[in-house]
Amino acid sequence: MTYYGGKELAAAFRTVRKNTIRIAEDTPENKYDFTAAPDTRSVRRMLVHMALSPGLQHHIHSNKINDLKAVNFPELIQKMLGEEAKPRDKAQIIALLKSEGEKFASFLETVSESFLSEQVMMHPGADPAAKSRFEMLLSPKEHEMHHRGQLMAFERMIGVVPHLTRDRMAQAQ
Secondary structure: OOOOOHHHHHHHHHHHHHHHHHHHHHOOHHHOOOOOOOOOOOHHHHHHHHHHOHHHHHHHHHOOOOEHHHOOHHHHHHHHHHHHHOOOOHHHHHHHHHHHHHHHHHHHHHOOHHHHHOEEEOOOOOOOOEEEHHHHHHHHHHHHHHHHHHHHHHHHHOOOOOHHHHHHHHHHO
16 A cells, blocks of 8 residues: 555645646746747746646556557657647636646546556666656656746746745745
8 A cells, every 4th residue: 555646646736736827827928938048948838838748648647558669759749849839828828737737637636556556668778667657647747846946947037036935935924
């Protein structure tokens, strides 16, 4: 028996996504095209990327794929990049973050402990050769936290104090 199952994965993902949505809300729309360096994603593009990225793991696990050789990654990535490139305003991006986040979290709530313990074969030559579904389904949260850290640095660069800092400063007073 584990103490961290599908319901806990879903709750943790919802917390991370809630904080991403706060950043999306706090960032002025006229700063959504800000980039920290040439040839990098803008705030707008990164938020959409974050909204859509869990879809890859959702696809793999909702279809019960147990060997990544069965996944047409070039097709999935092209589809995701096409979605990512669609023009969206701030309200549409926030709505996308909410809907896609809830879709993934709702899926996580349904997975059983035995499902999470199943092994999925990675690409030939990968190390390790297999990973548990648990590890793979945890990765969207880790991926989002990585990009959220970038967005918090962007907030500082455009003159916005990140909400986590504001909240903690308010609590300290």
